[in-house]
Amino acid sequence: MTNPGSEPFTYTITFSLMDEQGRVMSTVEETVASVGAGKTVRRTLDHGGYPADGALDAGRVRILDVERVPSDEAPVPADTCPASGLRLTADQGDAAMGLRVVGLHLENCGDRTYSLEGYPVLQLLDAEHQPVEGVEILRGTEGIPMAGGDGEAPRPVTLRPGEAAVSGLAWRNTTEFGEAVTVPYVRVRAEAGSDPVMVAPHLDLGTTGELGVRAWRKDESGSGAGRPDA
Numbered sequence: 001m002t003n004p005g006s007e008p009f010t011y012t013i014t015f016s017l018m019d020e021q022g023r024v025m026s027t028v029e030e031t032v033a034s035v036g037a038g039k040t041v042r043r044t045l046d047h048g049g050y051p052a053d054g055a056l057d058a059g060r061v062r063i064l065d066v067e068r069v070p071s072d073e074a075p076v077p078a079d080t081c082p083a084s085g086l087r088l089t090a091d092q093g094d095a096a097m098g099l100r101v102v103g104l105h106l107e108n109c110g111d112r113t114y115s116l117e118g119y120p121v122l123q124l125l126d127a128e129h130q131p132v133e134g135v136e137i138l139r140g141t142e143g144i145p146m147a148g149g150d151g152e153a154p155r156p157v158t159l160r161p162g163e164a165a166v167s168g169l170a171w172r173n174t175t176e177f178g179e180a181v182t183v184p185y186v187r188v189r190a191e192a193g194s195d196p197v198m199v200a201p202h203l204d205l206g207t208t209g210e211l212g213v214r215a216w217r218k219d220e221s222g223s224g225a226g227r228p229d230a
Contacts, residue, residue: 001042003035003068010034010074012200014065015045027064034071069185069198070129085110088190090199098174099146102201104167106190106216108159116191117156119215120167123196124203125185132183134209141170141212154215164219175206183211190216 003009011032017025028045035041045061075089076082087109093102108114119139124132141147147170157165169186183203187196205211 001032001035002040003037006037008034008036008071009068010071012067013063016062016064018060018062020060033074067184067200069200073187073196073198075197075199081109082195084195085112086114086190086194088188088197090186090188090201093201095173098172099144100169100171100173100204101147102169102203104169104188104199105164105219106159106167107164108161111161113161114159115156116159116165116216118154118191119213121189121192121194122169122211122213123187124183124211125187125198127184129185129198132181135181135183135205136210138210138212139215141168141214143210144170144212145172147172147212155217157216157218159218165216166219167216168214169201169203170212170214171203171205171210172208173204173206174208178207180207181205181209 001011001013003011013030013032015028015030017028019025030043030045032041032043076087078087081087085108087107089105089107091103091105093100095101104120106116122137124135124137126132138144159165183201183205185198185200186203187198189196203211
């Protein structure tokens with residue numbers, strides 16, 4: 001992996017592993033952290049999940065996708081806690097009947113209590129990390145068909161060490177008149193002034209021009225700790 005940029009980037013590469021007939025047997029995701037400007041990092045692909053009795057060579061590997069984010073904004077691994085004491089990640093999302101939902105998860109992995117209220121602060125970015133214009137970010141999801149409303153006004157959330165909060169993005173993948181909009185990256189702040197984290201949810205917004213964001217609420221599922229990165 002070569003970084004042609006002028007700052008360190010963290011890359012996530014998705015590989016497709018095929019058999020001798022060209023059929024896809026599995027996909028593998030590899031993250032290469034903090035590749036310096038103008039630097040090249042070489043690694044051997046760990047093809048976990050490929051049939052044990054199958055021979056795999058370079059001719060049976062395809063690159064499906066490459067994501068890159070500035071290293072100082074990359075989501076941190078589940079076994080790492082940033083200096084802020086807050087680990088922010090996005091999940092793989094869910095899609096049904098044209099409705100798309102991506103969860104945002106904020107875990108207090110530090111040693112002090114943290115309080116917040118309201119909505120995550122979002123900046124929508126294109127493939128070159130430039131701002132995407134013409135999309136309205138709605139507070140709440142009442143305006144997104146089939147998404148279900150938040151129902152209540154934002155309330156204060158207090159996170160003790162080990163506790164987590166959840167938010168989410170919701171949109172309709174509807175394409176009618178106009179040019180469909182895709183947003184590969186979103187820069188997320190837990191609240192105004194927080195350290196930014198860049199996630200790659202690949203928002204396929206169609207021509208709706210709207211993205212709903214839910215207010216932070218306490219994660220009562222008990223699954224906040226150790227949540228894997230997206």
